[in-house]
Amino acid sequence: MFKSFLGGIHPQDGKKLAMDKPIETMPVPQELVVPMGQHIGAPCNPTVKVGDMVKRGQLIGTSPAFMHADIHSPVSGKVVKIEPRPHSGMGSCMAVVIENDGLDEWADGLPLTRNWQAMENEEILTAIQSAGIVGMGGATFPAHVKLKPSKPVDILILNGAECEPYLTADYRLMLEEGAKIITGTQILQKILGVKRTVIGIEDNKPEAIKAMTQAAQGTNIEVAALKTKYPQGAEKMLIKVISGREVPMGGLPMDVGAVVQNVGTVAAIADAVEHGLPLTERITTVTGDAIAEPKNLRIRIGTPYQVAIDYCGGFKEPADKLIAGGPMMGMAQTTAQVPVMKGSSGILALTRKMTEHGPEMNCIRCGRCVKACPMGLVPSMLSILSERQDFAACRDDYGLMNCVECGCCTFVCPAKRNIVQYIKNAKGFVRAEMARAKAAAAKKAQENEEQKGAAK
Numbered sequence: 001m002f003k004s005f006l007g008g009i010h011p012q013d014g015k016k017l018a019m020d021k022p023i024e025t026m027p028v029p030q031e032l033v034v035p036m037g038q039h040i041g042a043p044c045n046p047t048v049k050v051g052d053m054v055k056r057g058q059l060i061g062t063s064p065a066f067m068h069a070d071i072h073s074p075v076s077g078k079v080v081k082i083e084p085r086p087h088s089g090m091g092s093c094m095a096v097v098i099e100n101d102g103l104d105e106w107a108d109g110l111p112l113t114r115n116w117q118a119m120e121n122e123e124i125l126t127a128i129q130s131a132g133i134v135g136m137g138g139a140t141f142p143a144h145v146k147l148k149p150s151k152p153v154d155i156l157i158l159n160g161a162e163c164e165p166y167l168t169a170d171y172r173l174m175l176e177e178g179a180k181i182i183t184g185t186q187i188l189q190k191i192l193g194v195k196r197t198v199i200g201i202e203d204n205k206p207e208a209i210k211a212m213t214q215a216a217q218g219t220n221i222e223v224a225a226l227k228t229k230y231p232q233g234a235e236k237m238l239i240k241v242i243s244g245r246e247v248p249m250g251g252l253p254m255d256v257g258a259v260v261q262n263v264g265t266v267a268a269i270a271d272a273v274e275h276g277l278p279l280t281e282r283i284t285t286v287t288g289d290a291i292a293e294p295k296n297l298r299i300r301i302g303t304p305y306q307v308a309i310d311y312c313g314g315f316k317e318p319a320d321k322l323i324a325g326g327p328m329m330g331m332a333q334t335t336a337q338v339p340v341m342k343g344s345s346g347i348l349a350l351t352r353k354m355t356e357h358g359p360e361m362n363c364i365r366c367g368r369c370v371k372a373c374p375m376g377l378v379p380s381m382l383s384i385l386s387e388r389q390d391f392a393a394c395r396d397d398y399g400l401m402n403c404v405e406c407g408c409c410t411f412v413c414p415a416k417r418n419i420v421q422y423i424k425n426a427k428g429f430v431r432a433e434m435a436r437a438k439a440a441a442a443k444k445a446q447e448n449e450e451q452k453g454a455a456k
């Protein structure tokens with residue numbers, strides 16, 4: 001039985017361009033640009049200085065903050081600059097620039113061989129944390145934090161849906177490295193002690209369903225075929241269709257006893273635990289109708305987009321839009337000098353033919369966005385209220401923070417309203433206000449403590 005959810009859309013998937021291209025290991029470029037912010041949480045501070053020689057897998061960035069993921073050198077070479085560089089999510093970010101020495105030497109002691117079955121759970125979690133693993137589907141949530149839920153969990157869900165159009169990195173990984181995904185999954189089963197484990201894959205990927213079913217033989221890992229519908233791979237949708245549980249507004253998967261990890265993350269966890277390998281490379285799809293030869297690349301973190309695009313034959317037609325990620329949830333870029341990061345699932349270059357969609361008009365109250373919204377929101381009202389800067393009404397009356405930013409509403413809108421952008425603006429404002437309120441409360445608490453101390 002195929003499983004699905006209410007709402008959602010069926011965009012043209014564009015996957016044909018790269019789905020039959022086996023993963024190709026891309027040569028390491030001469031210069032790598034490694035941003036210190038590649039995860040949700042506090043950016044790292046460099047642990048190296050200009051002139052230092054580094055080896056692949058050596059720590060080059062860390063933070064005292066709880067919510068962060070360490071950053072390691074993707075190559076051996078020399079640190080030539082530490083300076084702000086273009087960043088696909090933040091515009092600009094401090095980066096360690098490394099000149100490749102061509103030797104590609106691993107840091108001392110790497111890779112190693114470990115029997116994870118004989119390891120204590122704490123030891124495994126430390127190995128995952130030390131390797132700087134984050135959610136590689138694009139969410140970039142530090143994996144070690146997600147794997148220490150503060151509530152009991154009984155189901156582990158592996159996200160192999162890859163519902164974003166054009167992207168095929170997870171698909172190729174499932175076809176080519178299913179055994180590694182299964183090892184990583186078994187490691188997580190051990191840590192979490194879950195009763196049930198399910199890998200969810202959309203039914204437009206029958207080869208991946210077959211490959212993972214074979215790889216999972218002899219284990220208690222289930223493979224579930226999910227109806228092909230965007231955003232099937234969103235965490236809340238996956239949990240709903242696989243377990244029937246609904247994550248409450250503002251809640252987390254653990255609130256309903258679930259942990260969700262992307263298949264790429266799980267493969268990286270297997271490398272980290274079995275071989276001590278920090279996250280220094282990933283599979284990225286370079287695709288779109290403007291790319292001469294779309295490919296799925298095993299690519300080092302820090303490789304500039306332009307270098308990867310050139311490796312794929314460059315642009316065969318002028319690219320009107322360059323996107324980090326997929327067309328639905330990805331971010332448009334103003335330069336191809338941004339580097340590949342831990343969460344870079346795709347580099348998408350589209351021609352004008354694919355991007356032009358006419359001018360934005362007023363809402364005609366057709367209700368299509370409401371029907372398409374998988375979270376049961378009223379996107380038309382959210383966009384109108386955000387336009388009027390009535391962010392409080394968005395938050396209090398229309399469930400703003402429950403939006404998963406999937407873009408279904410924008411996709412179906414006949415008035416060409418950029419609804420998801422209005423919603424992102426409103427969420428940004430609300431988050432900034434919450435941060436200000438938290439900082440003010442902390443300051444007040446500190447002043448009260450000081451007053452109490454002075455009164456003693």
Ligand code: SF4
Pocket residue numbers: 372373374375376377378379402403404405406407408409410419420423
């Ligand atoms: S309102 Fe948010 S969750 Fe609903 S369709 Fe639009 S982007 Fe997706």
Ligand code: SF4
Pocket residue numbers: 362363364365366367368369370379380383409412413414415416417419
């Ligand atoms: S789809 Fe567009 S025009 Fe229709 S109700 Fe939603 S915002 Fe308005």
